[in-house]
Amino acid sequence: MDVRDRIAGLLASADPADQVGFLRARFEAGLAWVHFPEGLGGLGAPRDLQQVVEKELAHTPQPNIGLQAIGLGMAAPTILAFGTQEQKERFLRPLYTGEEIWCQLFSEPGAGSDLATLATRAVRDGDEWVVDGQKVWTSGAHHARWAILVTRTDPDVPKHRGMTYFVCDMSAPGVEVRPLRQITGEAEFNEVFLTGVRLSDDLRLGEVGDGWRVAQTTLMNERVAIGGTPGRRGGGMIGVVSDTWRSRPDLRTPELHQRLLKLWVESEVTRLSAVRLREQLAAGQPGPEGSGMKLSFAKLNQELTGLDLELRRDLGYDDWSFRRSEDVDMLGRGPGYRYLRAKGNSIEGGTSEILRNIVSERVLGLPSEPRIDKDVPWKDLPR
Incomplete structure (x- = not known):
């Protein structure tokens, strides 16, 4: 079916007065991200067709970019690239419709610009992982349902090789969100404390130890x-x-x-x-x-x-x-x-x-700056 035919069908069948219902219908019609696979908000079509969709649907309900920026811009493409089929089916639609808001648990007090030095630990316990650590500058954590989370799972290898990536349930016991006041007077972002947070292994994105690539x-x-x-x-x-x-x-x-x-x-x-x-x-x-x-x-x-x-x-x-x-x-x-x-x-x-x-x-292809800690096990790095 032609993209414009799908747009016409959506406009004929979905009620724009119902924001969530309309966005659900748009997702099911493959008009959320046309380059995503069919059944996951897309049509498997060229990405440039999205411009046609956005123009034709400009006056219909849209995702709330202020609230959903991290989910739409960062979580969705990462889930698409590394998630299992079950994870894609579970997370992508409510992420797009705004029924579930996402945040990003990456930066830490001692690992901001150099993300690979992060210290938040995830230790395997059967089919679960126990997470302990602190994240900071987490925009939107105060209303997020889910988070994309990078942890340290192997301290005995160099810093880039011992990381694992998870989806974190922000409502799980042990997750504490504290607002940080910024120069404008707002509390746009937060610090997040993770204390004994248990995440099932089916919330892992990518392979164990492959978190840096993800x-x-x-x-x-x-x-x-x-x-x-x-x-x-x-x-x-x-x-x-x-x-x-x-x-x-x-x-x-x-x-x-x-x-x-x-x-x-x-x-x-x-x-x-x-x-x-x-x-x-x-x-x-x-x-x-x-x-x-x-x-x-x-x-x-x-x-x-x-x-x-x-x-x-x-x-x-x-x-x-x-x-x-x-x-x-x-x-x-x-x-x-x-x-x-x-x-x-x-x-x-x-x-x-x-x-x-x-x-x-x-x-530009210029020589990289010296990195003396590149092959040093994370546990031996000075902190």
Whole structure:
């Protein structure tokens, strides 16, 4: 059946007034992710057909990106790549419809940029694993039903080889979520304590000890999700800054004009690069190019929000409302909020320093920096 025929059938049979019901029907019609297999939200079709679907269904109920970003952008492609058939059938539909929200349990107090040094332990006990440790900077953990979790299962081998990847039940005994207040006044992310958390082996994604490879799939998709989504020309933050420029002729100076022109060019280059990246994704899995896009996005967003704040400096910052950030889109907030929130762009989804290493080594082919701990057993690493 043609994609447009499926879209027409969906619109004829599903009630848009019922958000969850409509998204369930869309999933069953294979119109959630057309490149996913049939029966799992897709049609096994080329990825670029998704653009047709999104355009035709633009005015129908959509997944809540603020709440579902981690599930849609990171958990779903990882489950598709490494999950069993039972795991795919169990998790993908409620993940897409928003009936189950996901978070990411990766970073730790002592293992942020260097994820492979993580210390959260998972010890096998029959058909279960017992998990103990602490995770931090976990966005959305306060309302998540499930989490993607990376643990240390073998401390006697080098750090990249002793990791195992799980789906974690956030309602399981021993899972404690504590909010972390950030510079904007919100508690968008959390620290999560795992104490004697028991996970059945059927919640494992990939092979035991292969968690680093599974995590790379998640991280590459995360960086594409953050920095590789193409927007419309003149949209996003460059559109906001341009509108401010037009409305405040009293604040214009030649220096600010030059900055605006430079940022417009950079925004357009970044937008077109995102389009090209999406075209590359249509042919396979995301590669290191996503790291470059995320790096570019962070720098550009911080410069744009800074310029916008200069142009509207008389407005100040009065948005200490302690709301969750997913309640209001960033572009719908004030210039002070946007400026402060953008500071996190160069940290979340991989720090800019780490991403520069990835680009230099895997894109430009430059020599890698010395890594003296590469072959050292994890248990012998200094901490």
